[in-house]
Amino acid sequence: MNRKRTANPPDLLSSMEESKGEQTTATDAQKSPTLPASVIVNVLSKLPARSLFRFRLLSRNYLNLIHSPDFIAAHARDSCLNRAGLLLLAESLSCPVASFLPPAIPDNSCGGGTSIEQLKNTGGASDFPLPFLKGYGQFGVRPSLRFAGSFTGLVCLILHRWGEYWVLWNPATSQFSFAPPPILPQDDCFCNRESPHRVLVGFGYDSEASDYKSVRVCWWQDGGSGVQVEVLSWVKRSWTQIQDRSFQTILTLNRKGTWSFPDPPLATSNGGVYWMDTITGMVLCFKLHDEKLEWISTPYPADSPKWSVLSTISVWKGSLAMFVLTVQDSLLSVCLFDEGDSSWSTLLTIPMLGSPCIPEAIWRVNGCNLFLLYINCVTCDSEGGILKLPFEEISRAFEFAETLVPIPGC
Template identity: 25%
Template sequence: MVKKVENMIQSSERSMPHLPLDVIIGILSKLPFKSLFQFRRVSKSWHSLISSSHFNQSITNPNIQRQYMVMVNLVPHPGLYTASLGSADNDTLTAVTAVKIDHVLGYFELKHHVWTIMIGSCNGLLCFLAEDVIYIFNPITSECKKVPDPKFGAAVYGFGYDCTVDDYKLVLGRKNNLHLYSLRSDSWKKIQDFPCSCSNHYELYGALCGASLNGAIHWFGRQPTVIVAFGFADEKFCEISVPTFPTGVTNDIEVGVFGGCLGILRRCGHDLWLMKEYMVKQSWNRVEINVPFQSYMKPLALLKEDEALLAVDAKRLVLYNIREGTYRDLVIRGFPDPTWIFTAKTYVESLVSPIMKV
């Protein structure tokens, strides 16, 4: 069937006038990703279109396409695993099946002593650090890019998309020594340090992996208490006001993106704040999450409008119904030790290639 469609497309390309791009995207967007992956072989132009960020942003919608979760396990069998979370119109999710994927990378094998950092995910691409090497990987296509060694240490990370130049970028370094990597040019460059006020007065908590939204990376700063955002397009910093927190509770706050909104959560608390309108302080909305935990709780994603996926104590994955205030454990099959999930992130399926050309 696929071969027949390929022949029809090739024939139409030779005999019929070219269709407008938006019409082609509209037709292709109705196809499953498995078919799109095969159709990339029709011609160079089709490969370029289907692999492009523009095309994938047009069809990649967390509320329509399948969402996935990537997990890192160190004990007892180290490895990188992925599991499908389905789509928003699925029935109630109770269990997922994990599949090991690090064998397809061809670059490394995770060891017991390796500290793996999931830097971020954007439009189906995962960016992570393992054995002091940074990788950008598409689990759907198994394409992987090994990022050139920046030759400097880092405590601040951020991965996202710059729509102004159709490029994926990585921020890496320390607050007074930041560098920017471009996937399209495959090169690093020095960028401005955090603002003077930030360098002198901000205290950035630990090894921070910023949250990507609206062409910017966001970190939480607690002296003063604001969100620090770095825009890819203008390569400048700005500040975003946050809700008023009680004194002494700002040392465990994490920034994330949930359901398309910027969000913050106390890892040792029950308050999730969502910014319904980007950059508008008055739009912060508090959501109480009543899930018991011992050390910390971290939201991973909003799978539906009223259902949040939470990582609890690095040992459990919990689905919390925000509207009803109820929760249930998510059963993970095929994972070596479901009670020891070292870290996890979510992503959506796409055909964006990490092997970009200048």
């Protein structure tokens, strides 16, 4: 549980300055130069969230500052812009693993096939514990995590593929909370004998409502229960079923082919959750505030032969991005989506070597070196350096920054 703190940084700065004044005037003989409180706060805002979380034990002033909503928000903004790395959800022999690859690693650690274990020894990578899996063995099955989205340091996961058990987790502080069960009964989620259905899940932040939300979209292609859309407010801790007849048309009539299954590419940014239909290359968007579904255009011509373009969606510096690989030219383009005019712009283009393959994510290391993360658990940079990842399978890799953001509703 998170204790509510209402003190604002200016008040905390005053209290820190008064405290320091008392310490320095206690004995004039032991006076020593001290930093202004504003400088201390600025320095603290640049530190990793895990370090700051330990600092709360130093004094009441540090505790109040670190729990201040304004400080948490300022630290999160700076972390997401300047300290975002990659969080990998991977499968090991015994249980899922969450590993963080920061944006700064030793410069001599990338070439020659360096392993992630070596990076951990030098402070270039770390594992996050998964406290919400404690006691999971009582269900008699091996846990399998499904990624639903991440925003400002919070990660939303599902402990069952069909979306019954939701957990919201801050890896940096180890805080987590489970959501109440969705409206759609669990028994209806496993199968419909006459027509298998699809389940899309997502998570993001509604800035207009100041609320984190999860969404689950279930539908049957032939008859059945049609389309059912449920939205969870993490602040209110309640699900709402969205009644909109247009959903059925959007998901069945406005497209061709069959949805990729079970986990289409997923991204969260700018108040929207995005899924990519890998068959058609189109992107489906759910607006968290308006609670509307809509299709958006792609950055390459719709009439392009499907074999000539490989693509997937991700997040790049907080914005929706699409990685487009033109097979004929062996060029990988990173395109960013502009919400304002619903258009795409090309941020950068990278020449590709070897067989054409679309990366899972792009990771900017040490400010300039670009690493491409592939589903075969190997990353490579533009200069040919290789980083080995000791995982059987990477289930998801996504942009992540450590923050102190608390779990809403707790």
